[in-house]
Structure formats: structure tokens, C-alpha cells
Amino acid sequence: MINLCIYSLFLGLSLVFGGILIGRYMANILTGNKGKFLTWLTPFENLLYRLAYIDAGQEMNWKTYTWALLAFNGIGLVFLFALQLVQGILPLNPDHLKSVRWDTALNTAVSFMTNTNWQSYSGETTMSYLTQMLGLTVQNFLSAATGIAALLAVIRGFIRKNTQLLGNFWVDLTRTTLYVLLPLSIILTVLLISQGVVQTFQPAISAETLEGGRQTIAVGPAASQIAIKQIGSNGGGFFNVNSAHPFENPNLFTNFLETFAILWLPTACVFMFGYMLKNQKQGNVIFAVMLMLFLISLGAALIAENQGNPLSERAGIAHGVNMEGKEMRFGVFHSVIWAVATTATSNGSVNSMHDSFMPLAGLVCMFNMGIGEVAFGGVGVGLISMIFYIILTMFLAGLMIGRTPEFLGKKLGPFEMVMAMIALLAPIVALLIIAGIAIAVPEGLASLNNTGAHGLSEILYAASSACGNNGSAFAGLNADTRFYNILLGIGMLVGRFATILPALALAGSLAEKKLIPTTQATFPTTGALFAIMVAAVVIIMGALTFFPFYSLGPILEHLVLYR
């Protein structure tokens, strides 16, 4: 018990230090102040711009920025879709996997482009090494960089005044990828390999077991993909069971590294925000809000999962410990920490099967995704969602004190409110419609792996994961059907672009406003009152939206189990 407290404290402190370190580094590098040790890379960066006919000095307004972002994501989508359709005839496919079915390929392409990394396929039996590298790994990087680029535009909207210019999308994208994501991934890859994560182009290995049977063991260039899947809030595993697979996550040290990597850049983004604003206190307060939400989730999930399964206990399992769908080397504790981290951010990788969690622990995961993953959120987009919640909070505060709401010296008018409401409500509405359709038609119900209330939970979880761009699953649901591939694909697109597009429009509108000076009557946004209000708005809004649905799923299941 004491050990686990020390571990949690250590993880928390590593995050604060790691987050501040990288947050400050990002604030510098992404605003063009390369340290001495990176200037040697400038020629490469400039060569890339020259090859692509990009004028790096030319800044964009919000519409041009958005158009560049969409064009880039669109090309990525088409390429990844096409690559899967023809992987059967391409090289680097030692296990001779066939080309991917069109609906699976489409779902996967949308999934990786939107940073969701929902996987209706099973990695080792569906995707060739070439697809995993040239298709999936590339999107892992680029979708994460896209999220950070969008965040940078929003931050500039707050910093700048009386201008239309929000920065250059290509520059933001390139610097994020080359100076932040790639170096961190290289370091993590090497650390993971040193612990036993596989990285090879050999085909699957055939072993002769001790009892004389044969065991096929899938391998592949996994470590390089796992590193960025954790760092970039992606979460799409190389193997079917993701980081529960011993080759993705062989021991507690890799488990620590991967858990840390899930939370690292999302945390760093918050500190980067403070540094870029030259108002570190603001970054710290938002971090505190997120930490508060995270600890509430973690506490609730740990309590729920450690209660154990009363049915198993009656049958004769010591203490009813719920080890179904968990790995021995992680146990209940490390599985729950990961589950909360992966759903509180938009990562979605797993080291245990959430489908087999106790009902209320599963509920915590669903709730984390349902509120839009704001503690600490996905890279870039997590903080964007949090900023939308803050705008909503400032509106409520403005109503209470009878002043026009403002945040960081910018007046928040009807346009900003509309954008915030679209970004906060569209994913939720899509979630509920998708879940509603799935429980209303036979194609939706045919994929269920569990009966009763848990079946509803499986569908609710899938919809939450898609619309929250998370990617984790109650994996019993067979989502590799044309029905779910298309339905959830739509959910992922809504979840991603109903956040990013309003965010860019918001940035454009904010940048054009003037900065108003802080007065005595300004509602302070760096104090405890602000922090508590934001956290309350997040929780209340989520609870009001989801309680009716959760009461028929996980809550009902809980009551039946413990009656």
C-alpha cells in the first residue's frame, strides 16, 4: 500500500517536472526560438519548406490556416485508406497478410487521421509491417502535430490583438513533428526496446513448446510505433491487445514509461500555454483543475475496482479480486491507473481489458471520455476543450456578477459562446445519437459480447470513445462490421472537427479583438475560486448529460452485482 502511494507520488512529480521542462521547451521552439543545440537543424527545416513551396515567413488568417489543416488531413486520410487496400501486393509483408476490407480500411484511416486510433481490426493479423509503419505510424505523428498546431493558433488568438494572423500551419506542424514528437519518440523507442519490446522485420516466429505443440509468435517493428502512440495521445496498438501484450509492455518499468508518456505532452501543453501567455500562473491553475478532475476519477475507479467481484468471491476466488482481463505483472492497481490516464487524455491505449472492469470503474472511463477528455486531454485538443469549458464558466460567472464575460483580456461575445457550445455539445449529441441508433437496429445488437446492462455499456463505451476521439474500447463489441465501421467513423469525424474548426474560428475572432486592461472588477482567473468553478462546470455538465444513460448501463449492472 505504501509502495503504491510512493509510486503514485513519483509518477505525479515526474509529470510536473517533465511537463514544465517540455512545456517551456515547446513554448520556445514553437515560437521560433531554437536553442543553440538545435540551430544545426534549421537548414533541413528550410529545405523542407523550399521543396514544398512554402513561405515560412508568411502568416495565415484563420480561414487559410483551417484550409491548410484540412487539406493536409484529407491527403493523409486518402493515402492511408489506399495503402491498406493494396497492402497485399506491397513489400514488407512477411506474413502475407491480405489487403484490408474497404470498410475496415476506411474506419482505420478516419480513426488514425483524427487521432482517435480506434481499432476495429486486430493488428498482428490484419496490418502488414509496411502499413503499420508508412501508414499508421505516420498518422500517429501527424495527427498529434495537427492537434498541437490548432492549439498554437488558439493561444495566439489570446496573445495577439487587432490582427487576423494566427501563424503558419506548415511551420507549426513541421516544428512540432521534428523538434518535439520525433526526438521524444526516438528516446522512448530505445528505452522500450532495451526492456524487450520487439523491433524487427522478421516474420512471425514458430516455436516448439515444452509439451511438444507449436506456438506461432507474432513480432514486428512495434517499438517505434508504440513510442509515438503513447507520446502523441494516439493509442493504437501494434498488436490486438495493445499494451497488455507482453511485446508492447513487458514489465513494470515499461508500464511506468508508457503511463508517463500518455500524460506527458498533454501536461506539457498546459505549461506551454502559461509560458506563451507570459502568465505561468494561468497555466498552473488550469493544470490544477485538470489534476483535480484526474484525482477524482482515479480515486473513484480505484475504489470501484478494488471492491472485487462478489460473484467470483462466492464461487471461491480469494477476495473476489477482479483479474479477468488483467495481466499478472500489472495487477489491479497499475491497470486502473492506466485506464484512468488513457481515458482522461484522448490516448485510448490499454494495458487491461476495460470491458471486464467492475461496472463503476468502467463508468469512470466512459465519463472521462464523455466530457471530452479534459484532464489532461489529448495533445493540443485537450487544452482546447478545456478552454471551451473555461469560456462557458466565464459566461456563467459573467451572469452572476453582471459583467460581460472576459478571459485573458479578451471580451467573450455571442460568437465565442456559440463556438464554445458547438465544440462542447456536438460530440455529445453525436455520441447519444450513435448509441441510440446502435441499440435500435439489429446490426447494432448483433455485435454484442455481453448480455443485459453490460451490453448497453459496450455500445455506450464505443460511442463515447469514437466521439471523444479516444480509441479505447469495451473490446467485446465486435466493431469490425460495415455498420459499426461507418457509424463510428462518422462519430470520430464529428468529435475531431467539431472541436478543431470552432477552435480555429474562435482564434480568428479573438485575435481581431483588442486587449482590455485588467481592472478591480475583472473576475480573477488565477485563483482557487476560478479553479473550483471550472471543475464544477465540467462535472455538472457531464453528469447532467450522461446520468440517465449510465443509470441503465453501469449503474444498473453495479446494483445487480451487489444486491
Next chain:
Amino acid sequence: MKTLKSAAIVFALFSLILGLLYPFAMTGIAQLAFPHKASGSMIVRNGKIAGSELIGQSFTQPVYFQGRPSAGDYNGGGSGASNYGPAEPLLHGQISERLNTLRKMNGLLPDQSVPADLVTASASGLDPHISESSAMLQVPRIAEARKMMSAVIRSIVLTHIEKPLFGTPCVNVLKLNLALDESAARKER
């Protein structure tokens, strides 16, 4: 149009760097610095690959320690879990069946409780570990089947317990069984 052209070129360049250069470089480093680990930590016995240190293997004979139940029957080519919810009747059917078999096989009392890991399926279907108590529970059965002293087997188990700093102690079943075979072979010689 100019944007589309730029987008296509940037995408192509990044695909080259991130999709080919990066994984190839990482594989090169991996195979130079950690060839054994990067290739799957394979165990070679009598010149043949007997399995991986990290991947569990199916054991059904009474002379071997058994690992955790696997939803995919320890198929290392396709990992998977049961994904049953905690109240699912099918799960509890499986659990009571496994409990019966386990108790019968190891001569336990019909209402004796057992460690969770021995009767629940793992997340990967390839879990290489069981808990210390799950190993100890099987010692008498193995002693009888192998006609070895319980104390000898217990001491082999004790030398194979992995005690991570922040986790529960556990035993790698494949390594344990290999050690068991080895010690039996030594005795014959």
C-alpha cells in the same frame, strides 16, 4: 490549389521521414544494441526455439506448472481476451468450471478459495506470469507427478520469483518449467 500542392509535398516528405527512415533507423539500432530483446527474447533449447521469455505458453500436463487461462488458447499469432463483463453468466460458468478442474487436479477441498489469477483469463491471452501463491498451490501435484521432493520444487519456485519494486511478486511459468525440466534432467544424469 497551391495549398493542396504544399500539403501533398509535406505529407510525402514526412511519410518518408516518419514512415520509413525512423522505423528503419530504430530497427537498425535495436538489432545492433539489443538483438535478443528486439527479436522477441526467444529461448533456444537443443537448437530449437522453445518459446519467448515474455510470452506465456499452454501447459496442460500435470508435470508442468500451469499458467493463467487464456481466451485465445495461448495463440501468439493473435492476442485476445474474453471481454466478459463482471456480471456475465458465461464468465461465471467458465470460472466455476476452472475452479472445479483446478481443485480436483491439485487435491484441494471443494470449497477452498484459490488465487484469482489461476481461474481468470488474462488481458493478452499470453500472460507469462502467475502469482507466487498460484505456483505454490501446484507444488504438491507436480511433486507427485514427477516423483520429486516437494521441498526441491518449492526451492526452484522461490528462486524464480520476480519481485518488482512497485508490484506484486510473480513467477514466469515458462522459465519455471524449463528450470524444472533441467533439474529433472540433472537428476537422471
